[in-house]
Amino acid sequence: MKGVSLARRGGHSEWLMALVGALLAGVVWSKPPVMVKQIRLWTGSIEAQLFIDLSGAAKWKVFSLVEPHRVVIDIDQGQLESALPKPSEGGWLRGMRSGHPIPGVLRLVVDLDRKAQIEPVLLPPIGGHGYRLLIALRAKAGRESTPPIASPSDYLVVIDPGHGGDDPGAIGAKGTREKSVVLKIAKRLARMVNLEPGMRALLTRRRDHYISLRARRTLASETDAMVFVSIHADAFDRASAKGTSVYALSRRGATSALAARLAKVENAADLAGGVSLKDKSPDVAEAMLDMSLDRQIKQSRQLGAAVLGMLGRVGKRHSVRVEQAGFAVLKAPQVPSILVESGYITNIGEESKLRSVLYREQIAGAILGGIKHYCRDQPECPLPPERKIHVVQAGESLSLISARYSIGVNALKGQNNLTSDLIRVDQRLRLP
Ligand SMILES: [Zn+2]
Structure with a gap:
């Protein structure tokens, strides 16, 4: 078995023996089939997630092979009901195929152009999804895998488009998805930031795939970002609710029932997005980190107030103060972090606005304006004076x-x- 690394067994030996036993005995295999209802692939520059929607819990195993690099997924009694996704042209995922090399076993193969770390997990039904087999892939060193490095003197802004991949976020009446509009706003903001002298932007995701809340905030702390901005356009139970709002972290309860509820919804995103196993492990440093968050929260509120001030020029604000709650994504120690609601996608008027290029430009411009105001209010802001x-x-x-x-x-x-x-x-x- 040279070159084979077993990532996870889902009771493989037991069912293989049972299968062999059944074949030897000449009896008809009577286990009900497991339908593979849909396969979705979300690809980033170094990360990808493959979601396999199943009709029920299944026995499975996932392993990788080399020469050529590929990931093999075996599903006991699997029956393919869906088309195989096609990876995007020129990416590190080359293609996907299926077959039945062992009777009664559906085999799916993902071809890669490099070695990848794999983390498979069977997710139980949640949030409208049934059983999902998630295979998270992370490419080992390769041509695309080096993140852009900012010059040490640059004012680094980490921009986080909320949701992505299997987690669409909120969905408007016209079918507009939060994950798509916030990605567009985030890319506009990144472009603006990169044109500013002395500033540099880093996006947590550039494409439609999910990233765990912890990975988002870790990018901010590991790159020593000056600020972190998570962009959203969430739902509200009253369709009449509208306006922008800005949130910061709270360590002691939420400042309003709305903030508490939003934090609960956002913190559950990992479940819909299919969080990797690594992110489920207990975070021993969490309690220690909390102690260093007081200063971060104070600065985050200042940053939030500056951005909220600029958003006031764009239009109605849902709340004129920076609200606070226990958002997991805002917990990067030492990095002032805010969550900006660019509007309620459940409000028909705001959904239309979120679909318009001009409105997205307004929101991105207001966020950038707020970040610059915040920086210039600090004693050691490295930015040159505003040029007008x-x-x-x-x-x-x-x-x-x-x-x-x-x-x-x-x-x-x-x-x-x-x-x-x-x-x-x-x-x-x-x-x-
Ligand atoms: Zn959201």
């Missing part, structure tokens, strides 16, 4: 730039003596 100048980038229009700074198009035109809407790349616009 915008350098036009490719693809930008006057309305997009106006949205970003929450100013009127006419005010922007007046400030720059523009008589038409035409602008050119690299043009320097004065801001009011």
